[in-house]
Each structure stands twice: as structure tokens, then as C-alpha cells.
Amino acid sequence: MFRDYEKVFMRISILFSFVALALGGLFGFIQLVSRTPGFPRLVDASGYYTALTGHGVLMAIIWTAFFIMGIAVFVMVSELRVNFRKTLLGLTLVLTLGGTVTAAIPILAGRASVLYTFYPPLIGHPLFYIGLAVVIVGTWVFSAAVIDVFLRWRRANRGVGIPVGAFGVITTIIIWLEATPGLSIEVLMDLIPASLFGKPVDVLLDRTLFWYFGHPLVYFWLIPAIVAFYAIMPKLLGVELYSVKAAKLAYILFILASTPVGLHHQFVDSGLSFEAKLLHTALTYSVALGSFVTAFNVLATLERAGRARGGGVFSWVLKLPWRNPVFAGLALAFILFGFGGIGGIVNASLTMNYVVHNTLWVVGHFHLTVGSIVTLVFMSITYLIFPVVFDRNIFSGSLAKIQPYLWFVGMFIFALAYHIAGIYGAPRRVDDSSYMGLSPEIWSPLLQIGAVGGLIFWLSGVIFILNVFASLKFGAPATVNGASLSEGSGGEQGDEPTIFDRLSIWIIVALILIVIGYTVPMMEIFSRGLSPVEIVYIGG
Amino acid sequence: MDRWEALWIVIVAATLGIFIGTLVAIAGVGYIPPSEVEAEYRPTDAVEEFKPGIRSLGDGVYEVNILAYRFSFQPNKIVLENPKEVRFRIYSSDVLHGFSIIGTNVNIMVIPGYISEIVWRPPPDFEGSYLVICNEYCGIGHSGMFAELVIKR
Numbered sequence: 001m002f003r004d005y006e007k008v009f010m011r012i013s014i015l016f017s018f019v020a021l022a023l024g025g026l027f028g029f030i031q032l033v034s035r036t037p038g039f040p041r042l043v044d045a046s047g048y049y050t051a052l053t054g055h056g057v058l059m060a061i062i063w064t065a066f067f068i069m070g071i072a073v074f075v076m077v078s079e080l081r082v083n084f085r086k087t088l089l090g091l092t093l094v095l096t097l098g099g100t101v102t103a104a105i106p107i108l109a110g111r112a113s114v115l116y117t118f119y120p121p122l123i124g125h126p127l128f129y130i131g132l133a134v135v136i137v138g139t140w141v142f143s144a145a146v147i148d149v150f151l152r153w154r155r156a157n158r159g160v161g162i163p164v165g166a167f168g169v170i171t172t173i174i175i176w177l178e179a180t181p182g183l184s185i186e187v188l189m190d191l192i193p194a195s196l197f198g199k200p201v202d203v204l205l206d207r208t209l210f211w212y213f214g215h216p217l218v219y220f221w222l223i224p225a226i227v228a229f230y231a232i233m234p235k236l237l238g239v240e241l242y243s244v245k246a247a248k249l250a251y252i253l254f255i256l257a258s259t260p261v262g263l264h265h266q267f268v269d270s271g272l273s274f275e276a277k278l279l280h281t282a283l284t285y286s287v288a289l290g291s292f293v294t295a296f297n298v299l300a301t302l303e304r305a306g307r308a309r310g311g312g313v314f315s316w317v318l319k320l321p322w323r324n325p326v327f328a329g330l331a332l333a334f335i336l337f338g339f340g341g342i343g344g345i346v347n348a349s350l351t352m353n354y355v356v357h358n359t360l361w362v363v364g365h366f367h368l369t370v371g372s373i374v375t376l377v378f379m380s381i382t383y384l385i386f387p388v389v390f391d392r393n394i395f396s397g398s399l400a401k402i403q404p405y406l407w408f409v410g411m412f413i414f415a416l417a418y419h420i421a422g423i424y425g426a427p428r429r430v431d432d433s434s435y436m437g438l439s440p441e442i443w444s445p446l447l448q449i450g451a452v453g454g455l456i457f458w459l460s461g462v463i464f465i466l467n468v469f470a471s472l473k474f475g476a477p478a479t480v481n482g483a484s485l486s487e488g489s490g491g492e493q494g495d496e497p498t499i500f501d502r503l504s505i506w507i508i509v510a511l512i513l514i515v516i517g518y519t520v521p522m523m524e525i526f527s528r529g530l531s532p533v534e535i536v537y538i539g540g
Numbered sequence: 541m542d543r544w545e546a547l548w549i550v551i552v553a554a555t556l557g558i559f560i561g562t563l564v565a566i567a568g569v570g571y572i573p574p575s576e577v578e579a580e581y582r583p584t585d586a587v588e589e590f591k592p593g594i595r596s597l598g599d600g601v602y603e604v605n606i607l608a609y610r611f612s613f614q615p616n617k618i619v620l621e622n623p624k625e626v627r628f629r630i631y632s633s634d635v636l637h638g639f640s641i642i643g644t645n646v647n648i649m650v651i652p653g654y655i656s657e658i659v660w661r662p663p664p665d666f667e668g669s670y671l672v673i674c675n676e677y678c679g680i681g682h683s684g685m686f687a688e689l690v691i692k693r
């Protein structure tokens with residue numbers, strides 16, 4: 001089923017994502033320990049922000065994007081039985097790996113400590129932005145490769161519904177293509193010229209462009225995790241997905257409303273009107289609907305599986321295969337999805353945002369979401385597909401069994417403590433929060449509890465990394481093959497197409513919503529006239 | 541999609557509708573984020589044109605102009621006597637900063653090139669001092685950027 005070059009692509013991108021996770025995790029450990037009162041300070045302020053930039057970029061962009069590319073190939077080929085074009089995959093790797101290494105050099109040298117949001121007018125070394133631009137171009141090549149596979153499948157399968165996994169991959173790619181123009185304009189028009197020639201930039205405009213990209217980025221992470229809930233979990237449990245149609249509805253809601261919502265990251269920015277912010281709040285709540293639809297669908301599927309195993313009204317929960325690491329990781333991530341979602345509803349509220357903006361609440365929130373829902377699901381997927389991709393079994397089954405639980409417990413403690421600390425105003429992105437003794441006393445114990453939780457899930461990450469790298473060397477020859485994984489993944493090929501399968505219509509609606517959502521703030525910014533300021537170069 | 545699922549979607553959509561309605565209603569009674577830009581100053585002449593300092597407008601009404609720069613606020617000790625309503629106007633002469641009064645809902649971004657405004661009504665019985673911090677990364681000295689707000693009765 002997989003061509004050799006497809007396997008090579010999956011191996012390289014997935015292994016590279018593990019390297020990013022390992023290095024990012026090391027930075028995470030350094031931050032966690034250094035910023036907690038009473039714990040040893042491992043680095044000075046400059047080292048802290050170097051680590052924080054590395055952690056943000058490696059975790060939020062590199063770990064997620066490379067893993068997603070790997071499983072996208074896996075899902076597309078195994079569900080659609082159409083192969084990728086070799087040149088496109090090759091070019092993708094050259095550009096994304098080349099760009100990543102280019103950007104990593106100034107980050108690690110401490111000459112691009114601008115954090116992963118790189119707000120101007122703080123400007124780092126040019127190679128950072130240039131590397132980033134090359135990575136983006138690489139992801140566009142990858143998008144073209146996926147779309148090419150999809151279109152060839154569609155031409156040969158007219159009148160057939162899109163299988164639910166491939167639908168998710170296509171959704172991810174559409175959202176990525178909706179999002180990246182914002183970032184590209186910011187990087188090409190402002191940040192690269194600023195870092196090379198000192199061009200003054202309008203900070204509000206650049207923030208708006210960044211968050212035009214930044215929110216859909218969140219769905220770029222989340223949807224592959226949802227694909228696992230829809231396409232892998234039912235198969236693992238031997239049942240049908242509760243509702244294929246609702247799954248597709250959720251995907252479409254994400255396509256429609258994931259982009260024109262970026263102002264919810266700018267609620268406390270000056271220079272944008274209340275009306276524009278309210279519009280984005282309303283759209284944010286409509287994209288939340290997609291998550292609620294997903295929650296129902298997944299829960300109903302779980303119940304169906306539990307009852308099929310003889311469970312009753314509540315006891316079905318206990319009948320699920322909690323000892324299977326693939327299932328456990330998915331299910332635990334799904335539980336955290338509930339907490340992350342509720343926190344997100346709070347963040348999205350224009351008025352409550354004052355309380356939590358830029359506090360540790362936010363750090364708690366995104367470690368639940370991208371740091372757990374997405375990361376735990378990717379770890380589960382690893383346990384499942386490792387034998388197929390790397391031709392070896394996972395080295396230690398028992399370590400794999402405890403790892404998701406350890407992550408869950410640690411994350412629960414960490415996220416709870418950080419959310420509460422955030423409500424008490426404790427800031428994120430600081431190497432030290434003592435403020436010469438002026439800070440509220442409650443911060444210290446909360447940070448310390450958070451650090452205990454953080455160390456627990458960090459340890460779980462270490463176990464994961466050691467286990468997969470050990471499997472490469474010492475894993476027994478694989479006993480699973482790709483074909484057995486891909487049969488009958490909820491939403492059979494041959495399903496009737498639904499209204500949601502008519503993607504071109506939805507893409508047009510999405511573009512209209514983007515135009516409406518962003519005409520308002522852009523008119524406000526431009527009608528007043530831009531207010532460019534001098535850059536502050538910190539690239540050494 | 542079955543009946544239960546459709547019902548769930550309706551319930552969730554209605555709930556989210558109520559959330560949005562609440563925000564609109566709250567705005568109706570005046571809880572509106574600091575969205576206006578009153579004036580623009582070029583950073584170079586910021587200090588001359590933008591006068592940092594405290595101005596009492598009488599009857600407990602204050603206007604406080606604050607200059608934010610790496611890595612300090614000016615003034616960095618703000619003393620207010622029996623304040624009822626305080627209008628903070630914050631301006632950055634270099635990079636992005638934040639202005640957050642810990643323990644209150646005052647928490648806004650300070651974007652260079654723009655003035656951020658927020659009106660705060662202090663709790664009537666509070667006496668003592670608040671910690672004010674910059675809560676957006678502004679460089680290596682970021683965690684040392686803070687001020688003190690003292691309320692006297």
C-alpha cells in the first residue's frame with residue numbers, strides 16, 4: 001500500500017517531530033524549574049527567554065507540523081489508496097527541514113529571543129524569519145501534494161462520500177491555507193525587511209496579521225487529533241462512528257469559522273473597536289459549536305462500544321479497554337478536551353478576558369489543549385502506527401501502558417494550579433515573578449504545585465521519547481501491517497455523499513466570512529493611517 | 541444524525557447565543573474594552589508631548605498618564621487619595637508592553653504608536669498598595685518592569 005518513498009517521508013518527518021518534542025521538553029523542564037520559587041534557577045534571564053523561544057517554536061510549530069505531515073500521508077494513502085507524488089514529498093522535506101534548521105541556529109544562539117509570537121518591534125536575527133518563511137513555503141508544497149492525491153481520488157470516485165479520516169486531513173490543509181497568508185504577509189512585508197534593513201513597522205497591524213494566522217493554527221493542531229477520535233477510535237473499539245454526518249458537519253464548522261476570529265487574542269489591544277471584537281467573539285462561539293458536536297459524537301461512540309461489551313447506563317465506562325495504551329491516550333485526551341474547551345469559552349469572552357489575559361491561566365489552557373489533547377493523541381497514534389511505519393514493535397508495552405496516565409495526572413495538577421494562579425494575576429513569560437517581594441503570597445504555593453504536576457508529565461514525556469527511540473533499535477520485528485489498520489475506519493468508502501462533501505461551496509462561504517471578519521478591523525487600522533515605530537533589534 | 545444529536549446541537553447553539561447576548565447586554569451598561577485611540581504620538585517626541593504624571597480632576601476623579609519603556613514605568617509609584625474613578629492613559633516609547641494591576645480587572649496591552657486607555661473604579665474600601673506589572677514580554681529585563689499603585693484614604 002505505501003510506496004517506499006512514502007515510508008521514508010513518514011519516517012523522517014515523524015522522527016524529526018520526536019526530536020523537536022525531546023528538545024522542546026528539555027527547554028520546558030528548564031523553564032518550569034527556573035521560574036518556580038524555591039526551585040533552583042537553572043538559567044539567567046537571557047537563557048530563560050532563549051529556552052522559551054525554543055520551547056514555543058519547537059512545541060507549537062515543529063513537533064505538531066512534522067507529526068501532522070507524517071500522519072497525513074498515512075491516513076490519505078491508507079484510506080484513499082492513492083499514492084503521493086515523489087517529487088512533491090521530496091521538495092516538502094527539503095524546504096521544511098532546511099527552513100527549520102535555518103531558523104533554529106539563531107534561536108539556539110540566543111539571537112532570536114523574540115518568543116514564538118515574535119511581536120515587533122522587538123526584532124531578532126534575519127535568519128529566524130527567513131527560515132520561517134521557507135518552512136511555510138514547504139508546507140504549501142505539502143498542501144499541494146495532499147490536494148493532488150485528493151483530487152485524483154475524487155476523479156476516480158465520483159458520487160462517493162469522502163472517508164472521515166481523509167476528510168479531516170483535507171480540512172486541516174484547507175485551514176492551513178486559509179491561515180498562512182496572514183503570517184506570510186507579516187513576515188515578508190514587515191519582519192524580514194525590519195530585520196535586514198530596520199524598516200519601521202506598525203505593531204497593531206502586525207499583531208492583527210499574526211493572529212489572523214494564530215487562531216486557525218489552533219485548529220490545524222486540533223483537527224488531526226479529532227481525526228483520531230473519528231477514524232481510529234471506533235475501529236479500535238470495533239464499532240461504527242456514531243454519526244459520520246455530524247463528524248463532517250464539525251469539520252465544515254471548523255473550515256467556516258476558524259479564521260475570522262483572531263481578534264479574540266487582541267481583546268485588550270487599543271486601536272480596534274468594540275464592534276470588531278464583538279463580531280469575532282460571536283464567530284468564536286460559532287466555531288465552538290464544532291467542538292461540542294465532536295464531543296457528543298465521540299461520547300456516543302464510546303457509549304456504543306461500552307454497551308456492546310455488556311455495560312449498562314453508567315458501567316459502560318468501565319467496560320472500555322483502559323489497559324490499551326492507544327485507547328487510554330485517546331480517551332484521556334478526550335477528557336482533557338472537555339476542560340480545555342470550557343477554558344476556551346472563558347478566554348473567548350470579551351469581558352472575562354481581562355482577568356486571564358497573559359496570565360498563567362493561558363499557559364494552563366494551552367498545555368491542556370495543544371500540550372495534551374493534541375500531544376497525547378499523537379503519542380497514542382505513535383503506539384498504533386509505529387510498527388507499520390518503522391517495521392518494529394514498541395520496545396516496552398508496559399511503559400507504554402503507564403505513560404498516558406502519568407501525563408494525564410501530571411497535566412491535571414499542572415493545569416489546575418496554573419489556571420488558579422492566573423486568576424490571581426500571576427503572569428506568563430517571566431523568568432521570575434517575585435517583583436522584589438511585592439507579588440501576592442498565594443502565587444508561590446500555586447507555582448510550586450504546578451511544578452510538581454509539570455515534573456510528572458515531563459517524566460511521562462521522557463518515558464515516551466526513550467521508549468520510541470529504544471524501539472527503533474531494540475523493538476521486535478513488526479507484527480502489524482498497514483492494511484489491517486486501515487480497513488473500515490468509520491465512514492466507509494462508498495458512503496452516500498452529504499451536503500458537507502461539497503467542499504468548494506463551503507470554501508467560498510469561508511472566504512466570505514474571512515472577508516467580512518477582517519474588513520472591519522483592517523478598515524479601522526488603515527483609515528486612521530498607520531503608525532509605524534522604530535524597531536528594537538535584539539539579534540546581536 | 542439522530543433526534544438526540546439534533547437536540548444537543550440546538551441546546552448548545554442556544555447556550556452560545558445566550559453568551560453572546562450577555563456580552564452585548566454587558567456592553568450596554570458600559571463594560572467596553574479599551575478600544576479608542578485618542579491620539580498618536582511619534583515615539584521620539586513622546587516624552588515632550590505626552591506628559592507622564594497624575595492629574596486630579598477633583599471629586600476623586602483622576603487622570604494618570606504613564607509612559608512605559610524598557611524596563612520601567614514612569615511614574616513608577618502612583619499615589620492616589622480617595623480615588624473614585626481613574627482614567628489610565630498608557631503610552632510606550634519603544635516596544636510592546638502590558639499594563640496589569642494585579643488583583644483588579646485592569647489588564648491591557650500597550651502598543652507603541654497607539655495610546656491605551658482604561659477607566660478603573662477602585663473598590664471603595666480598599667486601602668494599601670497594588671502591584672502593577674508589565675505582562676507582555678519586552679526583552680531581557682521584562683520581569684523587572686513593575687510599579688506600585690498606592691491608595692490612601
Ligand code: HEM
Pocket residue numbers: 024025028029031032035052053055056059060063115116117363366367370371372375427428429430431454455457458461
Ligand atoms: C514536556 C513538558 C513540558 C513542560 C515542563 C512545559 C513547561 C512550560 C512552561 C513552564 C511554560 C511557561 C513559560 C512562561 O510563560 O514563562 C511553557 C510555555 C509553553 N509551552 Fe510548554 N511545557 C511542556 C510541554 C509542552 C508541549 C507538549 C507543548 C505543545 C505541544 C507546549 C507548548 C508551550 C507553548 C506554546 C508555550 C508558550 C511559550 C510562550 O509563551 O512563548 N509545552 N511550557
Ligand SMILES: [Cu+2]
Pocket residue numbers: 214215218261262264265
Ligand atoms: Cu484563538
Ligand SMILES: [Cu+2]
Pocket residue numbers: 637638674675676677678679682683685
Ligand atoms: Cu515587559
